[in-house]
Amino acid sequence: MNSENDNTEKTYWLDRPANVNKVVYALYAVCAMLVLADLLYHKHVHFDFEKWFGFFGFFGFVACVGLVLAAKVLGVLLKRDEDYYDE
Amino acid sequence: MMSNWPPGLILIIGALLLPLLRGRAQAAVFLMLPVLSAAHLLWFLPAGTSVEIDLFGYTLNPIHIDRLNLVWGYIFHIAAFVSALYALQVRDPLQHVSAMIYAGAAIGAVLAGDLITLFVYWELTAISSVFLIWARRSERSYRSGMRYLIIQVGSGVLLLSGILLHFRDTGSLGFTEAFYTLLPSDVDHLWLGLTSPGTQLIFIAFGIKAAFPLLHNWLTDAYPEATPSGTVFLSAFTTKLAIYALARGFPGTGILIYIGAVMTVFPIFFAIIENDLRRVLSYSLIDQLGFMVTGIGLANFVHHPLVAEMALNGTAGHAVAHILYKGLLFMTMGAVLMRTGTINGSELGGLYKSMPWTTAFCIIGAASISAFPLFSGFVTKSMIFYACAEQHLTEVWLVLLVASAGVFFYSGIKIPFLAFFAHDSGQRVKEAPWNMLLAMGVAAALCILIGVMPGPLYAILPFEVTYQPYTVMHVITQLQLLMWSALAFTVLMRTGIYPREIRSINLDSDWTYRKAFPAMIGAIRGVGQRVGDQLKGALTSHLKKLYEFLRQANESQEFFERNWSTSTMVFLATVLLVIYLLLYYL
Numbered sequence: 001m002n003s004e005n006d007n008t009e010k011t012y013w014l015d016r017p018a019n020v021n022k023v024v025y026a027l028y029a030v031c032a033m034l035v036l037a038d039l040l041y042h043k044h045v046h047f048d049f050e051k052w053f054g055f056f057g058f059f060g061f062v063a064c065v066g067l068v069l070a071a072k073v074l075g076v077l078l079k080r081d082e083d084y085y086d087e
Numbered sequence: 088m089m090s091n092w093p094p095g096l097i098l099i100i101g102a103l104l105l106p107l108l109r110g111r112a113q114a115a116v117f118l119m120l121p122v123l124s125a126a127h128l129l130w131f132l133p134a135g136t137s138v139e140i141d142l143f144g145y146t147l148n149p150i151h152i153d154r155l156n157l158v159w160g161y162i163f164h165i166a167a168f169v170s171a172l173y174a175l176q177v178r179d180p181l182q183h184v185s186a187m188i189y190a191g192a193a194i195g196a197v198l199a200g201d202l203i204t205l206f207v208y209w210e211l212t213a214i215s216s217v218f219l220i221w222a223r224r225s226e227r228s229y230r231s232g233m234r235y236l237i238i239q240v241g242s243g244v245l246l247l248s249g250i251l252l253h254f255r256d257t258g259s260l261g262f263t264e265a266f267y268t269l270l271p272s273d274v275d276h277l278w279l280g281l282t283s284p285g286t287q288l289i290f291i292a293f294g295i296k297a298a299f300p301l302l303h304n305w306l307t308d309a310y311p312e313a314t315p316s317g318t319v320f321l322s323a324f325t326t327k328l329a330i331y332a333l334a335r336g337f338p339g340t341g342i343l344i345y346i347g348a349v350m351t352v353f354p355i356f357f358a359i360i361e362n363d364l365r366r367v368l369s370y371s372l373i374d375q376l377g378f379m380v381t382g383i384g385l386a387n388f389v390h391h392p393l394v395a396e397m398a399l400n401g402t403a404g405h406a407v408a409h410i411l412y413k414g415l416l417f418m419t420m421g422a423v424l425m426r427t428g429t430i431n432g433s434e435l436g437g438l439y440k441s442m443p444w445t446t447a448f449c450i451i452g453a454a455s456i457s458a459f460p461l462f463s464g465f466v467t468k469s470m471i472f473y474a475c476a477e478q479h480l481t482e483v484w485l486v487l488l489v490a491s492a493g494v495f496f497y498s499g500i501k502i503p504f505l506a507f508f509a510h511d512s513g514q515r516v517k518e519a520p521w522n523m524l525l526a527m528g529v530a531a532a533l534c535i536l537i538g539v540m541p542g543p544l545y546a547i548l549p550f551e552v553t554y555q556p557y558t559v560m561h562v563i564t565q566l567q568l569l570m571w572s573a574l575a576f577t578v579l580m581r582t583g584i585y586p587r588e589i590r591s592i593n594l595d596s597d598w599t600y601r602k603a604f605p606a607m608i609g610a611i612r613g614v615g616q617r618v619g620d621q622l623k624g625a626l627t628s629h630l631k632k633l634y635e636f637l638r639q640a641n642e643s644q645e646f647f648e649r650n651w652s653t654s655t656m657v658f659l660a661t662v663l664l665v666i667y668l669l670l671y672y673l
Binding site for chain 1: 476572
C-alpha cells in the first residue's frame, strides 16, 4: 500500500484504542444486564437446570472457553505447513 | 402440457443455450432462467401434482410434489436467482452453464417421486457442479475437484446399488414415503427404516452428500477451492438435497439424532484453528447441517407424531434460513477474495473501511447464522431445540446448546472480525461490484424478513406451525447465550489465549486418502517389488535346471529323439478324442 495515502487517510472511530475499550465495556454491561434480567420474568422450562440464575449466559461462556482450549490442543496435533499436501 | 414438463428442465435446457449468446444477452438470460423456472413451478406444479410414466415396463414418477419437497423447490429457485445475480459479472460461460445445470438438477431431484429419477439427477448435480471448482483453473482446484468428483459419483454408485437391492426386496421404486413404511417396522426406533441392506446403502449414499462425520471431508476440501461465485452455488444445493432426501426417506430414524449432534460440534474445533475463512464457513456449514440431521432423527411419526411435525418443520425451515445466510456469508467472503486476492484470516483485517456494505451484509449473515432475535436462524433452529426438549433428550439438547454458542463464537464473530476488523492489514480495495452488493442485499433482506416476520415462512412449511418463537424467555436466554459467548471471545482475544491466525493447514479425514493411502500403496508396492524380485530369481534358477535336464535327456537320444510309429500316434490321438468327448458330455 502506498504510504502517502495512509498519511492523508481519515482516522476512523474504531482506530482509537480508547474507543475499542468503550465497545468492550459496553459488552460487559450488556452481559451483566442480561443475566440480571433473569430476575424479572417467569421461566417455562423443559429441564430444571434452565431455571438456574443466568444459566444460559454462564453456559455459553464456559462452552466457548472449553471449545477454544480443546481446539488449541487439537491445533498442536493437526497443524501443518501450507504446502504439506503439495505433491 | 406444462404440468408434465419436469421442474428443473427449463434451467438445464436454458443452460445449454447460454454459450450461443454473448455479453448482456447472456447475462440477461442467465438471470431470467431461475425466474422462468420459478414461475413454471408456481403456476403449473402445485402441491399434489404427480406425473407417472411407463418406461421399459417400470412405472416411474418423475414429478411428485407435496408440501415437504415444495419447500426445497421454492428455496432452490430463490438460491439460484440470488447466486446468478451474484455471478453476473463473471465472464466465463463455463461457470454459467454448469451452475444452471447444477441448480436445475438439484430442483429436479427434490421434486422427483421415484428413486431412479432421483439417482439420475443425483449424479447430474455431481458432474455439473465440479466445473465450478475446476473453473478456478489452478492445479490445486483441479486436484481438489477430482477428489470431490470421485466421492460424489461414488455416493451415486452406492445409491444405485441400494436402489436395486431395495427394488428386489420390496418391488418398489417409489420415493414418496419413508422407507420404514415398506419394511418391517417392529425394530428399535434407532434403526427405523434401516433394516434392509438396500436402505442401508441408500442411507450411506445420502450420508456422504449430507457430510456425515468422517464422510464430510469432500466438502471442506472442495468448497473453499471453487471460484468466488462457484462456492455460493455449491453451498446452496448439494448438501440440502441430501437433507431433503434424508427427511423424505428416513424421518424418525433415531441414529440420525446422534449423527446430527456429533455433526454440530466436531467442525467447531477445526473452524477455530482454520485460517482460510471460506474453509471456516465450510466447517460451519456442516454444523448447521447437523441441526437439520438431528431434526430429521427427531421426526418420529410412529411414537411422537406431534413432536415429529415440529421437528420436520424445524428442519425444512432451517434449511431455508440456512441456504440464505450461508449463501450470504459465502458471498461476502467471495467479494473479499475477489478484491484482495486472499481469504486467509492472517492476511486480512480492517476492510470495513474500504468495503462498508460488504461488512454490513456479513454482519447480518453472521447474526442470522448465530440465531440472534430478529434474524432468520432464531425462528427456525429453535423448533429443533423444542422438539428435542419435548422428547427429553437432555444430553443431545446440551450438545446442541454448545454448538449454538460455538457457531456464534467462530462463525458469527470470527468471520466478520478477522476479515473486516481486527488489526488493519492496510489493504485499501474497491467495494464489491453493484451486482454482488445487490445479491448480498437481497439475501440479507430475506434473512431479516424471516426473522422479523416468520409467518410467511411458517406458512409454506410441511405441517401447520403452532410454535411461537418470540417469548420473553426465549429472547433473553438466547441473548444471554450469545452475548456471553462474545464475552468469552473478547476475554480470550485480549488475554492472547485465542489461537492466532497463521498461514497453515489442518489435517482432517482427507489425510487418509491424501497421505495414508498413497503411502500405504507405496509401501505395498515396495514389498511387492521385493517379493517379485525373489520369485523371479527362484523361477529363473529352476527354469535353468529344467533346461539343463532336458538338454541332457536330448543328448542321450533316449526319449525325444526316438522315432514313433504312425499307428502309435493314431492311437494316442484317438485316446485324446475320447477323453475330450467324455469331458464334453459330463
